[in-house]
Amino acid sequence: MLTDEMRQQGSWLFRWRSYLPFTFLAVLAASIVGLHWPFGSYIIHEVWEFSCLMISFLGLAIRCATVGFVPRGTSGRNTRDQCAESLNTTGLYSVVRHPLYVANYLVGLGVALVWLNWWVPLVYTLLFWLYYERIMVAEEHFLEQQFGDDFRRWAASTRAFVPDFSQWRRPNLPFSLKTVFRREYTTLLLIVLLHSGLEVAEHYWLEGRPTIGPDWSTLLVSGVAIYLVLRTLKKKTAMLDVAGR
DSSP states (O other): OHHHHHHHHHHHHHHTTTTGGGGGHHHHHHHTTTOOOGGGOHHHHHHHHHHHHHHHHHHHHHHHHHHTTOOTTSSOOOOSSOOOSSOOOSBGGGTOSOHHHHHHHHHHHHHHTTTOOTHHHHHHHHHHHHHHHHHHHHHHHHHHHHHTHHHHHHHHHSOSSSOOGGGOBOOSSOOOHHHHHHHHHHHHHHHHHHHHHHHHHHHHHHHSSOOOOHHHHHHHHHHHHHHHHHHHHHHHOSTTOOTTO
16 A cells, blocks of 8 residues: 555654755755855845744744653654654644654755755755655554554644644643753754855855855854753753653
């Protein structure tokens, strides 16, 4: 059956979902051909580029608003096997079944839009759909096996990817900033590296030198510093541990 094939593909993609999206960098590399400052203005380009950065940060904000409310054993970064100790149905999970994937789409969309090639965000959206649709099929099959009728009732009333905020239900747990710090520092670093990397690449392509402006260098240094501090706190201390999270 087609659904069985999609589920098998989704299980494989789930396992490698932290790495396979980086293949899209080849599309970005190809799209640099024909790059120019919009209307010949570097200032307009910078405004546009920071607007795209904000789209990626919106994705990060959605991830933070999701993981900050969930209990331990859910919405994790596990890659080898599906894992869910409980079924999340409140907070952002009450308005959309896959809020973390909505967030991931926005993070990548911000990157895909930077160089103003109309076909790049279209290719990105198509690849994202084909990729994550299969992962979602595999995840939902696992959740249905794990939680049965509870999952089916929630899935029947909650959209898969397009949020419906009229369905909002208050989270069961209070927001945990420590949990966000412990789980999302990698996403922050990824956003900073991707956008800063595009900045360096475009200057090298257009001007023949890999330069980076003071605003971007400040963002890059700050992002790396935050990553190193939070990673050290997570790996070497219990400061970011929260009971039940």
